[in-house]
Structure formats: C-alpha cells, structure tokens
Amino acid sequence: MAAVPNVTLNDGVEIPQLGFGTFQIPADDTQRAVEEALAIGYRHIDTAAIYGNEEGVGRALAASGLKRDEYFVTTKLWNNQHLGDQAVIGINASLEKLALDHLDLYLIHWPAVVKYGDAYIQAWDALQGFQFDGLTRSIGVSNFNIEHLNKLTGTVPSINQIELHPTLTQPGLTAELARRGIVAEAWSPLGRGEDLTNPELVSIAAEIGKTPAQIVIRWHIQIGNVVIPKSVTPSRIAENFDVFDFELTPEQVAAITALNKDYRTGADPATADF
Numbered sequence: 001m002a003a004v005p006n007v008t009l010n011d012g013v014e015i016p017q018l019g020f021g022t023f024q025i026p027a028d029d030t031q032r033a034v035e036e037a038l039a040i041g042y043r044h045i046d047t048a049a050i051y052g053n054e055e056g057v058g059r060a061l062a063a064s065g066l067k068r069d070e071y072f073v074t075t076k077l078w079n080n081q082h083l084g085d086q087a088v089i090g091i092n093a094s095l096e097k098l099a100l101d102h103l104d105l106y107l108i109h110w111p112a113v114v115k116y117g118d119a120y121i122q123a124w125d126a127l128q129g130f131q132f133d134g135l136t137r138s139i140g141v142s143n144f145n146i147e148h149l150n151k152l153t154g155t156v157p158s159i160n161q162i163e164l165h166p167t168l169t170q171p172g173l174t175a176e177l178a179r180r181g182i183v184a185e186a187w188s189p190l191g192r193g194e195d196l197t198n199p200e201l202v203s204i205a206a207e208i209g210k211t212p213a214q215i216v217i218r219w220h221i222q223i224g225n226v227v228i229p230k231s232v233t234p235s236r237i238a239e240n241f242d243v244f245d246f247e248l249t250p251e252q253v254a255a256i257t258a259l260n261k262d263y264r265t266g267a268d269p270a271t272a273d274f
C-alpha cells in the first residue's frame with residue numbers, strides 16, 4: 001500500500017494528509033480504536049480536550065512502541081479556556097492526559113463568539129506562546145470563518161479544521177484559506193456517514209471497485225484537504241486507509257465537488273452557542 005503523503009504547513013511542519021478522528025469514541029473504547037488505527041498504519045490522530053478521550057489516545061500511543069517523531073497528534077483548546085491562565089491550564093491538562101511533552105498541532109476548537117465574544121483573539125496570543133515555548137510544533141484554528149481569521153494578529157494559523165464533505169464544500173472559505181496559505185482540514189469528512197448513500201458516489205464507487213467512503217476520502221486527498229475520518233469499526237478503519245491505489249479522474253472529482261448543497265451535520269460557527 002502506498003504511503004500517506006505529507007502536507008507541508010506554512011510553518012514548515014509536515015502533517016500526514018490522512019489521519020484518524022476520535023470524536024464520539026467513548027473514553028473506554030479509545031485505546032482499542034487508536035491501537036487498531038496505528039496497527040493499520042495511521043500515524044496522525046485527532047482528538048480534543050472536550051472529547052474526554054485524550055487519555056485513551058495517550059495509552060494507545062505509549063503501547064505502540066512508536067517513537068515520538070513517528071506520529072502526529074492534534075488536540076484542541078475548549079471554548080471556556082480562551083482567557084488568561086485558562087489556556088495554559090488547558091494545554092497542560094491535554095499534555096498530561098496524552099502523556100506527551102509536546103503536541104504536533106494545537107487548535108482553538110471554536111471561535112465561540114456567541115458565548116464568549118472576542119476571547120478567541122487572546123487564545124490565539126496564548127497559542128503563539130505555546131509554539132514559541134515548544135509545547136506544540138504547529139498552531140491552528142478550527143471552525144473559523146473569514147471574519148474570525150481577520151481578527152487574529154501575529155502568526156498566520158497553519159490549519160483551519162472545518163466541516164467539509166461532498167455536500168458541504170464551503171467554496172468561499174476554502175478559496176480564501178488557500179489564498180492565505182492556511183491548509184483546510186476536513187472534519188466530518190464522510191458527512192458523519194450521511195453522504196455515503198448519495199447515488200453519484202455509489203455509482204463512482206461501483207465504477208472504480210471501491211466503497212463510497214474510499215471515494216470520498218480519495219476526493220479529499222486529491223483536492224488537497226487534510227482528512228480525518230473516524231470509525232470504531234476495525235473493517236472500516238482499514239477501508240478508510242486503503243485509498244492510495246487508485247485515482248479519481250478530474251471529471252469524477254468535479255462531479256463529487258458538484259454535490260455541494262451547503263449541508264451542515266454540525267453547528268454553524270457563526271451561531272454556535274456553546
């Protein structure tokens with residue numbers, strides 16, 4: 001099986017383009033799921049403080065025997081920790097739970113403007129300090145719209161992790177990220193599974209002899225997204241990784257991109273009230 005390509009971020013850090021998502025994996029099942037993923041070959045794990053499963057991720061990494069520079073870990077600062085010492089408390093708690101001395105990527109999870117106003121601007125200052133201090137190799141944001149990005153000062157985020165899948169392609173935001181040199185990372189890249197019964201995808205999958213999930217992950221890869229599908233199911237964890245032995249034609253890529261209907265499975269960053 002071909003290797004997962006790396007994407008080089010604007011700070012020179014390399015991130016494996018395909019990673020393993022862990023949202024909604026229960027704490028007591030996380031070590032098993034992440035161990036499955038590592039055994040299959042995933043070397044990039046996405047978690048967050050709010051997922052409550054960083055300890056399981058850390059246990060799986062420790063049990064893997066992999067060296068620290070052989071895997072890439074992302075976690076995220078939760079919304080109620082944007083201000084003052086809270087961000088420091090947040091990153092230290094994540095490092096402790098993951099049993100790591102540094103992260104590869106630390107993200108502000110949401111701008112959270114409805115509940116916390118402009119506090120995320122101060123959180124961004126804190127993240128720049130964490131990168132300077134070596135607590136994380138790269139820093140980025142998640143769920144930021146252009147108006148939120150515009151208020152940040154200093155370092156340009158390396159990544160914006162946003163909801164992206166065939167029925168939500170966010171063309172305006174992704175074009176602006178590309179213009180600014182910010183990599184788009186797709187959360188809910190399979191539309192939480194909902195996109196996978198789309199007849200166009202089913203038909204392309206049948207033509208190629210792959211599954212709809214593999215077609216969607218391959219589409220993300222070919223359009224340059226970093227992509228982090230989640231599954232607790234061993235066969236699917238393997239299936240989602242087996243996307244490097246075929247290529248979509250430009251016409252197939254365009255047909256999948258044309259499935260956009262601005263359909264969000266999750267919250268809209270402009271109105272999220274948590």
Ligand SMILES: NC(=O)c1ccc[n+]([C@@H]2O[C@H](COP(=O)([O-])OP(=O)(O)OC[C@H]3O[C@@H](n4cnc5c(N)ncnc54)[C@H](OP(=O)(O)O)[C@@H]3O)[C@@H](O)[C@H]2O)c1
Nearest residue numbers: 021022023187188189190191192193213229230231232233
């Ligand atoms: N930054 C943010 O605000 C944010 C928000 C949401 C998610 N995320 C990140 O993005 C990751 C992925 O997003 P997500 O978990 O919401 O959704 P997703 O990866 O789009 O979809 C996961 C769902 O699809 C199913 N699935 C996975 N592979 C499949 C396959 N090959 N065939 C059929 N069904 C399949 C899974 O079922 P089973 O698990 O039952 O197999 C699960 O129900 C998260 O885990 C998290 O790391 C970030």
